[in-house]
Amino acid sequence: MQKIIITGGAGFIGSHVVRRFVKTYPNYNIINLDKLTYAGNLENLRDIENEPNYRFIKGDIVDLEFINTLFDSEQPDAVIHLAAESHVDRSITNPLEFVMTNVVGTVNLLNAARENWKGKYDKTRFYHVSTDEVYGTLGEDGMFTEETAYDPHSPYSASKASSDHFVRAYQDTYGLNAVISNCSNNYGSFHFPEKLIPLAINNIKQNKPVPVYGKGENIRDWLWVEDHARAIDVIFHNAKAGQTYNIGGHNEWKNIDLINLLCTILDKKLGREAGESAKLITYVTDRAGHDLRYAIDAGKLKSELGWVPSITFEEGLEKTVDWYLANEEWLDNVTSGNYQQYYKGQYNNR
Numbered sequence: 226m227q228k229i230i231i232t233g234g235a236g237f238i239g240s241h242v243v244r245r246f247v248k249t250y251p252n253y254n255i256i257n258l259d260k261l262t263y264a265g266n267l268e269n270l271r272d273i274e275n276e277p278n279y280r281f282i283k284g285d286i287v288d289l290e291f292i293n294t295l296f297d298s299e300q301p302d303a304v305i306h307l308a309a310e311s312h313v314d315r316s317i318t319n320p321l322e323f324v325m326t327n328v329v330g331t332v333n334l335l336n337a338a339r340e341n342w343k344g345k346y347d348k349t350r351f352y353h354v355s356t357d358e359v360y361g362t363l364g365e366d367g368m369f370t371e372e373t374a375y376d377p378h379s380p381y382s383a384s385k386a387s388s389d390h391f392v393r394a395y396q397d398t399y400g401l402n403a404v405i406s407n408c409s410n411n412y413g414s415f416h417f418p419e420k421l422i423p424l425a426i427n428n429i430k431q432n433k434p435v436p437v438y439g440k441g442e443n444i445r446d447w448l449w450v451e452d453h454a455r456a457i458d459v460i461f462h463n464a465k466a467g468q469t470y471n472i473g474g475h476n477e478w479k480n481i482d483l484i485n486l487l488c489t490i491l492d493k494k495l496g497r498e499a500g501e502s503a504k505l506i507t508y509v510t511d512r513a514g515h516d517l518r519y520a521i522d523a524g525k526l527k528s529e530l531g532w533v534p535s536i537t538f539e540e541g542l543e544k545t546v547d548w549y550l551a552n553e554e555w556l557d558n559v560t561s562g563n564y565q566q567y568y569k570g571q572y573n574n575r
């Protein structure tokens with residue numbers, strides 16, 4: 226019986242990880258620890274919220290006393306840490322919030338783990354979920370490997386890089402059993418519509434302008450979120466302590482090409498004339514410090530642990546568009562802010 230605290234489990238990727246673990250491992254106890262910021266949405270987990278091996282606990286990883294008490298009372302065997310402030314634009318406006326959650330919050334969890342797991346580091350695991358953005362930007366060629374030197378450019382990536390360093394420091398200094406994965410951009414269901422793909426789908430659907438930074442030349446390597454959750458599962462169960470794995474889809478797309486593909490898919494699905502949705506594309510001033518290109522070499526994960534993506538980008542994008550079109554209520558609740566009421570209705574007495 227494993228008791229695992231998954232932090233940030235009400236967010237986009239976290240909800241997929243929670244669902245996967247709850248469904249795949251009925252003999253595990255899964256605790257979803259989440260502060261429910263604007264990005265945390267328990268509606269993402271409606272289908273599993275009554276499973277006997279699942280529990281939600283509302284809490285802030287920046288609150289050291291709360292974290293220590295939680296570790297004392299729950300005695301978890303492992304942490305899978307996804308809680309973070311995750312939106313680069315928000316980090317440019319409010320960097321300190323990113324330092325608090327992404328750096329201080331991570332160190333609080335590491336400290337609690339270090340104290341609670343003394344004498345049993347070989348039987349416990351701290352899994353830190355990170356991003357490829359820590360590596361900075363690429364020119365036209367090359368890929369990020371696990372050996373690439375860190376070179377973050379945004380307050381978001383700097384805070385994630387810092388948290389990665391702390392995780393390694395706790396592994397090296399105290400012998401904590403830690404693993405890290407650095408993943409490329411994710412897409413899929415339950416993605417908060419401030420990020421590129423869900424924002425574009427929502428705006429195209431509503432005939433609103435689709436903002437594209439600069440000339441849309443920035444390149445990202447996209448991975449279907451359920452493939453990321455499966456990679457986390459594989460790494461969590463099989464990686465040796467102290468290892469880092471890059472996770473990516475070998476799937477580079479210029480932002481403008483991706484938006485055009487979405488427009489084509491949505492023209493068909495919404496019964497519009499070919500080219501109609503693309504008229505909504507609106508170029509806006511580029512993001513400050515915008516990294517040009519990210520591309521992940523996930524060869525180590527493939528050769529050592531046998532993980533490869535399960536679907537193509539075209540398949541995944543079509544599934545994603547279908548999901549957003551079929552889940553209007555979810556999207557309306559998120560865009561109107563009503564999703565925040567769900568917690569009150571659902572968990573008022575807990």
Ligand SMILES: NC(=O)c1ccc[n+]([C@@H]2O[C@H](COP(=O)([O-])OP(=O)(O)OC[C@H]3O[C@@H](n4cnc5c(N)ncnc54)[C@H](O)[C@@H]3O)[C@@H](O)[C@H]2O)c1
Nearest residue numbers: 233235236237238260261262264265285286308309410411
């Ligand atoms: N989205 C991506 O493409 C991507 C790619 C690679 C890595 N990552 C990493 O994966 C993780 C999850 O990303 P996401 O896109 O699902 O993020 P998200 O913003 O959708 O979700 C973050 C979750 O963390 C919770 N949270 C925030 N601050 C908290 C705090 N102080 N205490 C407790 N909970 C808190 C939020 O309520 C939310 O549920 C992050 O660590 C991110 O850096 C994301």
